[in-house]
Amino acid sequence: MAEKLVVVSDMWGVKKGLWITSYFGYLQQYYDISFYDCQQLANLDVPICTEKNIHEAFVNGGIETAAAHLLKKEEKASHYLAFSTGGTIVWKAALSGLPMKSLTALSATRVRFEKEHPDCELNLIYGECDKFKPDMKWAKEVGVSLRIIPSFGHQLYTDEKIIGDICLELLQKVTRNAS
Secondary structure, eight states, rough: OOEEEEEEETTGGGGGGGTHHHHHHHTTTTTTEEEEHHHHHHTTOSSSSOOOHHHHHIIIIHHHHHHHHHHOOOOOOEEEEEEEEEHHHHHHHHHHOOOOOEEEESSSSGGGGSSSSSEEEEEEEEEEEESSOOOOOHHHHHHHOEEEEETGGGGGGGSSSHHHHHHHHHHHHHHHHOO
């Protein structure tokens, strides 16, 4: 029986998420994948879908709504792969009791406001040029490690090389557990 991997999109959801199919291409034969679109989880209704408007909708209650919905939908401990806002949603859901084996979060910049971390294996990945990434002081205070990828910005998770590297790590996790 395959391990379950829950994938949570960035703030754009499927609207600008063609890159996410690359992750599925690598991972679907080895994981039982569930996918959540952040905007749907948050019940967002943003009439004018600009980056600013969507971001504000998440910051003004959308993240908490999405975390609460994820908490209701997922009952078994699973591995999580989440991008940007999705990483913050999963983090908050975990702190509220979402059972979790591991969290791989790419560009989850809003976790920098959190004071504690989920009790699971964490892989927090950020682009060196992402001006909103958590700093090392925060990481030390919260007790987590950050992996900083040189020469990348916030959108690093859409890059094919990064996609391949992250998927390889997730595949090694599942194949290592199977042996």
